Amino acid sequence: MNLLEIKDLTIRFDTEAGSVHAVNGVSLSIEQGETLGLVGETGAGKTTTALGILRLIPDPGKIVGGSILYKGEDILAKSEKEVLDIRGNEISMIFQDPMTALNPVMTVGAQVLEVIEQHERCTPEEARRKTVSILGKVGIREERVDDYPHQFSGGMKQRVVIAIALACNPKLLLADEPTTALDVTIQAQVMHMINELKKEFSTSMLLITHDLGIVAASCDKVAIMYAGAIVECGTLEDIFDHGAHPYTLGLFGSLPRLDVKVDRLTPIDGLMPDPMDLPQGCAFHPRCPRATDVCRAENPGAAELSPGHQVRCHLASTHPGP
Amino acid sequence: MIRYICRRVLLIIPVLLGAVIIVFTINYFSTANPAMIKLGLSASDPAKLAAMEAQMGLDQPYFVQLGRYLLGLLRGDLGQSYVYDKTVAELIASRIPNTLRMSIGAILLSIIAGIPLGLLAALRQNTAVDYATTTFAVLMNAMPGFLVAVLLMIIFAVHLKWFPVSGVDSWKSFVLPVIASGIGPITQNARMTRSSVLEVIRQDYVRTARSKGIEENKVIARHILKNALIPIITLIGSSLGTCLAGAILVEMIFNIPGMGMLINSSIMSQDYITVQSCVLVCAAVVTIMNLLTDLAYAAVDPQIRAQYAAGAKKRKPHPGAAVP
Numbered sequence A: 001m002n003l004l005e006i007k008d009l010t011i012r013f014d015t016e017a018g019s020v021h022a023v024n025g026v027s028l029s030i031e032q033g034e035t036l037g038l039v040g041e042t043g044a045g046k047t048t049t050a051l052g053i054l055r056l057i058p059d060p061g062k063i064v065g066g067s068i069l070y071k072g073e074d075i076l077a078k079s080e081k082e083v084l085d086i087r088g089n090e091i092s093m094i095f096q097d098p099m100t101a102l103n104p105v106m107t108v109g110a111q112v113l114e115v116i117e118q119h120e121r122c123t124p125e126e127a128r129r130k131t132v133s134i135l136g137k138v139g140i141r142e143e144r145v146d147d148y149p150h151q152f153s154g155g156m157k158q159r160v161v162i163a164i165a166l167a168c169n170p171k172l173l174l175a176d177e178p179t180t181a182l183d184v185t186i187q188a189q190v191m192h193m194i195n196e197l198k199k200e201f202s203t204s205m206l207l208i209t210h211d212l213g214i215v216a217a218s219c220d221k222v223a224i225m226y227a228g229a230i231v232e233c234g235t236l237e238d239i240f241d242h243g244a245h246p247y248t249l250g251l252f253g254s255l256p257r258l259d260v261k262v263d264r265l266t267p268i269d270g271l272m273p274d275p276m277d278l279p280q281g282c283a284f285h286p287r288c289p290r291a292t293d294v295c296r297a298e299n300p301g302a303a304e305l306s307p308g309h310q311v312r313c314h315l316a317s318t319h320p321g322p
Numbered sequence B: 001m002i003r004y005i006c007r008r009v010l011l012i013i014p015v016l017l018g019a020v021i022i023v024f025t026i027n028y029f030s031t032a033n034p035a036m037i038k039l040g041l042s043a044s045d046p047a048k049l050a051a052m053e054a055q056m057g058l059d060q061p062y063f064v065q066l067g068r069y070l071l072g073l074l075r076g077d078l079g080q081s082y083v084y085d086k087t088v089a090e091l092i093a094s095r096i097p098n099t100l101r102m103s104i105g106a107i108l109l110s111i112i113a114g115i116p117l118g119l120l121a122a123l124r125q126n127t128a129v130d131y132a133t134t135t136f137a138v139l140m141n142a143m144p145g146f147l148v149a150v151l152l153m154i155i156f157a158v159h160l161k162w163f164p165v166s167g168v169d170s171w172k173s174f175v176l177p178v179i180a181s182g183i184g185p186i187t188q189n190a191r192m193t194r195s196s197v198l199e200v201i202r203q204d205y206v207r208t209a210r211s212k213g214i215e216e217n218k219v220i221a222r223h224i225l226k227n228a229l230i231p232i233i234t235l236i237g238s239s240l241g242t243c244l245a246g247a248i249l250v251e252m253i254f255n256i257p258g259m260g261m262l263i264n265s266s267i268m269s270q271d272y273i274t275v276q277s278c279v280l281v282c283a284a285v286v287t288i289m290n291l292l293t294d295l296a297y298a299a300v301d302p303q304i305r306a307q308y309a310a311g312a313k314k315r316k317p318h319p320g321a322a323v324p
Helices: A046-053 A080-086 A108-119 A124-137 A154-166 A184-201 A212-218 A236-242 A246-253 A293-297 A314-318 B002-029 B034-044 B046-056 B062-074 B088-123 B128-142 B145-159 B172-201 B204-211 B216-254 B259-268 B272-300 B302-310
Strands: A004-015 A018-030 A035-039 A061-070 A091-094 A172-176 A204-209 A221-226 A229-235 A303-306 A309-311
Touching: A004 A046, A018 A035, A018 A046, A018 A061, A018 A204, A018 A221, A018 A229, A035 A046, A035 A212, A046 A061, A046 A091, A046 A172, A046 A204, A091 A154, A108 A124, A108 A154, A124 A154, A154 A172, A154 A184, A172 A184, A184 A212, A204 A212, A212 A236, A221 A236, A221 A246, A229 A236, A229 A246, A236 A303, A236 A309, A293 A314, B002 B062, B002 B272, B034 B046, B088 B128, B088 B172, B088 B216, B088 B259, B088 B272, B128 B172, B145 B172, B145 B216, B172 B216, B204 B216, B216 B259, B216 B272, B259 B272, B272 B302
Parallel strands: A035 A204, A035 A221, A091 A172, A172 A204
Antiparallel strands: A004 A018, A004 A061, A221 A229, A229 A309, A303 A309
8 A cells, every 4th residue: 555645636726816726636656665756847836735745735725626645544534633643743844945944933952842742642851852862863963952043054954854854753754855955065965864864764755856866866756747737757767767758858858968068958948837827738738849739739648658657748648758 | 141131231321321411401401490480489589599599509500510410310319399398209209100000001901912912813814803903903003092091081981980080099090091001002012913923924934833733822822923022022112111101191181190290290380300300210211121122032032142142242143134
């Protein structure tokens, strides 16, 4: 059984200016111990999907359809109290920007302690010991436990954020671009640490990123997201070596290469469509170099190219891969 | 931290000295002759007047008079009233408890009523609760204090007879004056709390707190309120000054013998030495309140605490200014 199985998740923000279609029928699954990379441009709906799993969509956003099965039970059908027991305990999240993710008026120790006290039955002394131990695991020494976030650097703050997320040994970690706000040198350290801790606790992970390098280094499976939908998903090999969707190919095409000398990178022309006004048919067709009349008229369904490798493209199902 | 407090207490001295000199100088240049006021009708005799002027030291140069007044202050001598046969210190000592009771009551009321009201409006943003609170706040803030005082008196004292109309007989006498002087600070606190909470509620760390699975009331108390409190503290600190200024009107309307009444009657009877010392006492109270405000900041915000501990020289820029 999959640890997490999202089926047809649809999230909409109803504003005065119109409806923002942030997530449109996303389906994905994560097995025990597995890391799924969720890749896409800014605004593709990656973070909204992750927040949806925790039922933390900010107002005026609403989950309007689909189901999120965690250990076979639908999170969307649970009461608010049951969801509280899952958040931070079974499923926890690492946020993108460590500079703003910590409460400035609480010591880092108190912020870790809070989640332990919430979910674990233990004496204050035990909770404190656990706090010190988990902070030690992310490389924060005991004498810094009672310091405030402003006394830490960005990389150290992200370690605290990770400690908060891992404090109760969650089964599933939602890591939302955990290294985007960090220096490149720190990025490698933090990713290494997350992967080590993940192994130690045999945690599954949904890794949101737009860095294909990180995906290649840490993920078992990859899902490519565009305009609120998963356009292609499969194993690391499926996507990196046998990518079929024109958007996936475009993403790889826009990467600089070491083996070929290029003067200019080849970006994907155009911009992501406005989620308030998605184009008819395939959402990618205005930017797709190979778009046909079918693409303009009909939204493609998911087609399976090989077991586990799915793609939503009219062209890919008829002429797989170039 | 202790050093910071000591430094701040020492800094009160130049502030008060400045206030004394300004008030004294204004009085010095006023056209009224204190000797004449003191003598009353018998001031028409030039010999008596000259003798009184000499007795009061009014024939001395400006700096000598100022020096004498300052030396008196050091001994706790605020001077002798021109009108009453009492020292100014005695007059103030008999009046200030009423004013402080009223002002502190008003501030406490503004905290226990204003902050929850603003919090409620923020948590129920753009609902009927929010609109009702905002309308109430704007309406009450726009109404002059004396009008609120008179309306309260007409409704609750004259018609409903719940509280006495005037005077100070029991705690009941203070209810309406406290509400009247608190209504401004209540509405300001409510408005400030609302906007401050709305700003904090959108912060990433509130989302982090929610992602921990803690109950919403804990998120509000530990994460939202504590961070939203900083601008509110500033406002509460400054509302004491507002209350003291408003006390003149409120005390007159409710006939409460406090500092406001004393200042008013002293101005009317040209008892300038009393006015001068009352202003000085009010300045001292406000300065002390400012000190308490600064200490309250430190209690809430660890970054400010760190600044205080490090001293003014090593003041670090606010981390919000740094580009993440």
